[in-house]
Amino acid sequence: MEKRKVYMDYAATTPMKKEVLDAMMPYYTELFGNASSIHCFGREVKSALETAREEVAKLINANTSEIYFTAGGTEADNWAIKGYAFANKERGNHIITTKIEHHAVLHTCEYLEKYHGFEVTYLDVDKDGIVDLKQLRESIKDTTILISVMFANNEIGTIQPIKEIAQIAKEKGIAFHTDAVQAVGNVKVDVKELDIDLMAMSSHKIYGPKGVGALYVKKGIKLHPLVHGGAQEKKRRAGTENIAGIVGFGKAAQIARINLDNHIEKLTSLREKLINGVLDKIPYTRLNGHRTNRLPGNANFSFEFIEGEALLLSLDMLGIAGSSGSACTSGSLDPSHVLMAIGLSHEIAHGSLRLSLGDMNTEEDVDYVLDNLPKIVERLRMMSPLYEKVTKGGN
Incomplete structure (x- = not known):
């Protein structure tokens, strides 16, 4: 079969849509004003900024005034956790999160522990990556001020019981933060509901x-600024706004909202074909994450008796782009903290592959992967003495 290029790493990043780029381009050239300026050059840019804010708010059913633009999801997570912790430290110093969070959350919590005297509880998850609500309840103290649980995991795709977690937080008067970087635009997210x-x-x-990126801040939430120096974003996030980027974000949010149902239906169908095909064709394979309660485009597998890095390189030689986990930790030789938290051994965790689907993928892309992945896995396994022993009837 002829080599083709198949991108299945949408969880790492997505290609920018043409409509998004077209919306952005004027703000690099003729619409160059500073949104803080009161003259006409600034006012027309300010109008575009607020239109984008409205589109992002609509995507998650928030009030426009509750959206604050940032330089990305990592900054938004940092701001939510540090900003809330510092603004409410007189109420307590205890934060609850999970062992499978993105490092934007984990490292922020570790920073607060190490340098600011906060106490953090890291919740376990089950074999599918779902938080134990009983353990969450039991972890709450009189000093607990914040619960931070990601909406959907970036590696294994598992979606958390967000409504139930928020309800537990509300019963105790605790704020609830969620890293929804992977969820927004891929599943329905309604912050009010x-x-x-x-x-x-x-x-x-x-x-x-x-x-x-953006941080949603519910009206009435007390939050210290993370970035100081100006009056932008209602004096909560200083710095001249990235107008072209924000306009692009707004356009992408609009497209995501309009196309959400079709997007979910298409990706879920492709995901199921991919998962079923891999599990049927490749023995000694495990699907990581919840079988159905997962992001529509996420498929994460562990293949026994092989190394994930060799698998990725072999796929890349055939034009297939996948991942072994979070793109933010791709340079690390340590096994995924997410896969370790769901109970995988080091050996099996090292043989993992994340294939994340997106709008540009087709059934032909899935067929190409299913034609080639089993051959690659078999070839790599033939180099493993342990695999040879198992297939010949050993233990």
């Missing part, structure tokens, strides 16, 4: 530009 207080989003996960 779910009763979320703080939520991080990122443009480049929904076919928008890199370098721009």
